[in-house]
Amino acid sequence: MMRLAANLTMLFNEVAFMQRFALAAEQGFKAVEFLFPYEFDADLLAHELHRHGLTQALFNMPPGDWAAGERGMAAIPGREEEFRSHLPTVLKYAQALQCKQVHAMAGIVPAGAQRADYEATFIANLRHAADFFAPHSIRVLTEPLNQRDMPGYFISHQRQAAALIDQIDRANVGLQFDCYHAQIMDGDLSRLIESLLPYIAHIQIASVPQRNEPDQGELNYPHLFQHLEQLGYQGWIGCEYKPASTTLDGLGWAQPYLS
Ligand SMILES: O=C(O)C(=O)[C@H](O)CO
Numbered sequence: 001m002m003r004l005a006a007n008l009t010m011l012f013n014e015v016a017f018m019q020r021f022a023l024a025a026e027q028g029f030k031a032v033e034f035l036f037p038y039e040f041d042a043d044l045l046a047h048e049l050h051r052h053g054l055t056q057a058l059f060n061m062p063p064g065d066w067a068a069g070e071r072g073m074a075a076i077p078g079r080e081e082e083f084r085s086h087l088p089t090v091l092k093y094a095q096a097l098q099c100k101q102v103h104a105m106a107g108i109v110p111a112g113a114q115r116a117d118y119e120a121t122f123i124a125n126l127r128h129a130a131d132f133f134a135p136h137s138i139r140v141l142t143e144p145l146n147q148r149d150m151p152g153y154f155i156s157h158q159r160q161a162a163a164l165i166d167q168i169d170r171a172n173v174g175l176q177f178d179c180y181h182a183q184i185m186d187g188d189l190s191r192l193i194e195s196l197l198p199y200i201a202h203i204q205i206a207s208v209p210q211r212n213e214p215d216q217g218e219l220n221y222p223h224l225f226q227h228l229e230q231l232g233y234q235g236w237i238g239c240e241y242k243p244a245s246t247t248l249d250g251l252g253w254a255q256p257y258l259s
Pocket residue numbers: 035060103105143145178181204240
């Protein structure tokens with residue numbers, strides 16, 4: 001049975017962030033994920049999680065100045081110190097939330113920049129983060145994002161991410177395989193998932209092209225779920241989509257997978 005995690009950044013936006021845990025649990029989710037926890041107290045978040053019996057499947061490392069368009073810095077030359085300075089804070093949240101996976105966003109490569117410099121920075125930073133988190137059994141994830149929504153993002157293809165993970169060469173670095181981005185950039189998802197399974201630590205879902213509920217659009221999720229089950233995928237599936245109407249109105253698709 002596929003294990004769904006509610007993405008609280010995108011779902012249950014009808015209520016304030018701290019109230020979304022209760023709604024997710026009420027609907028039968030056993031786990032949640034969200035982008036950034038840093039404006040909230042770690043212990044308060046942990047309290048919400050635990051009182052609703054939820055697992056924290058994933059959250060992101062600080063992305064830099066989001067409002068100014070920054071989308072992480074793991075690959076940005078000159079930002080190494082800043083990237084590394086975030087690690088103790090991320091660890092504090094991961095420990096409070098008992099979360100075993102964090103996503104290190106890579107950042108935007110400016111047009112005309114030397115890509116090799118960005119690759120070297122990314123590899124060095126991810127090794128550093130992986131070594132920092134390894135004693136705590138925490139994995140560092142990297143996620144390819146599609147170029148339509150995120151022009152210039154450092155990683156946009158799944159196999160490109162897998163090749164970088166090979167170069168990083170740390171056991172606790174994995175792939176965050178978001179089917180929405182993967183379908184836009186790569187396609188052939190059944191075969192892609194099959195060939196990249198050893199890298200995949202986390203999966204996310206949404207319809208394509210609208211990024212709404214997964215029972216709409218061009219992807220056949222019941223088929224992909226069955227395929228994942230046959231392949232023995234054990235991780236969480238993050239529901240990272242924008243409800244077309246309200247979260248509850250659109251949650252019918254998930255009923256077979258929620259208890
Ligand atoms: O945008 C996505 O798909 C994500 O999962 C990210 O964490 C983006 O920030």
